[in-house]
Amino acid sequence: MTTAQLLGQDPGWLIAVKALMVFIICVLATLMAVWTERRVLAKMQLRTGPNRVGPAGLLQSLSDGVKLALKEDIIPAAADKVVFIIAPIIATSMCFMAFAVIPMTGVVNIFGRQTALQLTDLPVGVLYILAVTSIGVYGVVLAGWSSGSTYPLLGGLRSSAQVISYEVAMGLSLVAVFIYAGSMSTSDIVSSQHQHIWNAVVLFPSFVIYVISMVGETNRAPFDLAEAEGELVGGFHTEYSSLKFALFFLAEYVNIIAVSALATTLFLGGYHALPGLGFTEQWVGGWFTLVWFFAKVNIFFFIFMWLRGSLPRLRYDQFMKFGWKVLIPVSLIWILIVASLRVLQQEGAPRSAILAFAAGVVIIVMAMSSLVERNKEKVRSADLPEGEAPNFPVPSLPNVQSINVSGGK
Amino acid sequence: MTDFIEKKNSGQADINSVPFTEVEQPGPATLAQQAKGFWVTFSTMFKKNQTVQYPDVKAPTAPRFHGRHQLNRHPDGLEKCIGCELCAWACPADAILVEGGNNTPGNQLSPGERHGAVYQINYLRCIFCGLCVEACPTRALTMTNEYELADDKREKLIFEKDDLLAPLRQGMLAPPHPMYPGMTDTNYYNGDVKEAHPSQGEK
Numbered sequence: 001m002t003t004a005q006l007l008g009q010d011p012g013w014l015i016a017v018k019a020l021m022v023f024i025i026c027v028l029a030t031l032m033a034v035w036t037e038r039r040v041l042a043k044m045q046l047r048t049g050p051n052r053v054g055p056a057g058l059l060q061s062l063s064d065g066v067k068l069a070l071k072e073d074i075i076p077a078a079a080d081k082v083v084f085i086i087a088p089i090i091a092t093s094m095c096f097m098a099f100a101v102i103p104m105t106g107v108v109n110i111f112g113r114q115t116a117l118q119l120t121d122l123p124v125g126v127l128y129i130l131a132v133t134s135i136g137v138y139g140v141v142l143a144g145w146s147s148g149s150t151y152p153l154l155g156g157l158r159s160s161a162q163v164i165s166y167e168v169a170m171g172l173s174l175v176a177v178f179i180y181a182g183s184m185s186t187s188d189i190v191s192s193q194h195q196h197i198w199n200a201v202v203l204f205p206s207f208v209i210y211v212i213s214m215v216g217e218t219n220r221a222p223f224d225l226a227e228a229e230g231e232l233v234g235g236f237h238t239e240y241s242s243l244k245f246a247l248f249f250l251a252e253y254v255n256i257i258a259v260s261a262l263a264t265t266l267f268l269g270g271y272h273a274l275p276g277l278g279f280t281e282q283w284v285g286g287w288f289t290l291v292w293f294f295a296k297v298n299i300f301f302f303i304f305m306w307l308r309g310s311l312p313r314l315r316y317d318q319f320m321k322f323g324w325k326v327l328i329p330v331s332l333i334w335i336l337i338v339a340s341l342r343v344l345q346q347e348g349a350p351r352s353a354i355l356a357f358a359a360g361v362v363i364i365v366m367a368m369s370s371l372v373e374r375n376k377e378k379v380r381s382a383d384l385p386e387g388e389a390p391n392f393p394v395p396s397l398p399n400v401q402s403i404n405v406s407g408g409k
Numbered sequence: 410m411t412d413f414i415e416k417k418n419s420g421q422a423d424i425n426s427v428p429f430t431e432v433e434q435p436g437p438a439t440l441a442q443q444a445k446g447f448w449v450t451f452s453t454m455f456k457k458n459q460t461v462q463y464p465d466v467k468a469p470t471a472p473r474f475h476g477r478h479q480l481n482r483h484p485d486g487l488e489k490c491i492g493c494e495l496c497a498w499a500c501p502a503d504a505i506l507v508e509g510g511n512n513t514p515g516n517q518l519s520p521g522e523r524h525g526a527v528y529q530i531n532y533l534r535c536i537f538c539g540l541c542v543e544a545c546p547t548r549a550l551t552m553t554n555e556y557e558l559a560d561d562k563r564e565k566l567i568f569e570k571d572d573l574l575a576p577l578r579q580g581m582l583a584p585p586h587p588m589y590p591g592m593t594d595t596n597y598y599n600g601d602v603k604e605a606h607p608s609q610g611e612k
Contacts, residue, residue: 040454042458042460043453043454043458044450044451044453044454045453046453046456046457046458046459046460047458047459047460048458048460048462051462306447306450306451309450310446310447310449310450311446
């Protein structure tokens, strides 16, 4: 029985219970995520992090949430009031909706009924997630626009440009997964990985592109241009306070958990155990798969924190250049290769033909990369045009490595 | 010390005559070099962290830390402050207010003729530079290592003379009382007075 059939038998009350469970899991995961992030980042900076509220500071994010809720809720006079209020609601609710199609456990027993901890199983589940997270961007854009202030507007615009750009790369990286699994349903992709091997191994370039673009998608460091503290105050949420700000905060973290959960589902075998530890999936009546699922989600979450602790923020043009000129072309070429290999396999081409194709691809890629390198060297060593040497100090140009200006004595 | 800044007419200043040194712009770092940064943050997680659990653990300050001020006393209990206002004049933040007063036979607070009648330091303004301490001619004003000076009212952060005066130690008598018999203010400054004389305490 497939997961879709299994979930189709759920009565209404069970769906409501599961919806509540998904919501609670998301909120609890956010509280834990904030605490974990602060502690891990602190460790990376030789600090301790929050350790005073509750055991080891575990309740810190809860008390911060209460503090936020009790703060004064300001709506600026210049704000478009209705949109200003709707924006954080859109941003938050869309993040939660993305979780509906994430399979978090295998078959488990909830109040005497056999089901899986997954709200619904759409045949186009992954597309649904992409669609819903894109709508979440409206929250950010509208927040920036409706605040009636400059910095939020800039932050909102940056954020929309950023998310749209990186969504292209993200969508393209997922195409290879669809081709390989032959389905867009999350549960089918999980089970196909269970039968073969994790997509992170066979589709490694897709995996890398996805991980990079998911950081861009969630507006996180080093791609946190939308809320660059040094440049835009708080970015799109500068004018927000109290619970509305808390909603954006929640949305950011639920979004991180959602993209991490999607990465787990699509590339790391979902809720299934590591190869060789399959027996653990039966523990606690199948609920132990939830532990595996969140263990894998935490790997991605750790990557988020690690990036934040290690890298400075990118400049806007560098960031866009990277998305459009590197990630998207590489994705396209990779899809071409995967699709060709897939067709060769399905058409029953001999193994030698497939190997020859792969070898040819490798040779072409190496030749191209060496050409690119040589071209780079040329550009770098190009001298300034004659007669245009500036007699005043200027920053180095992209085509020149450095300029020696020494006039006077 | 000589002054190295040459005098120049404003017309002579020319951006082209300023010598510049060539700055080498390193190209993009290799992948291995960039990965090094990740190793730094990762390995740091397993190092001992440097946080001091402040309200629970109070680490001692440096011995000469600039903390709250203190108005010192002579060994017999008389105040060292003579109300000269040099500290107030030295203060770059205008945080100190001093008003001097005359010592009378019935109200002798410090050796000599004058004492500080009003002495206030405003810790909302003080920048803890220590220039007041350098300015003090009688070493009346010094700084302690006390740094917990936060409070919830502005008024509480204006410290009066009572808040700043050093406590009475062994052998000191609370002023006002007469000077040590046979000693002048110069003897006081030279440190000839070692403790209070029994006659000083008589009313």
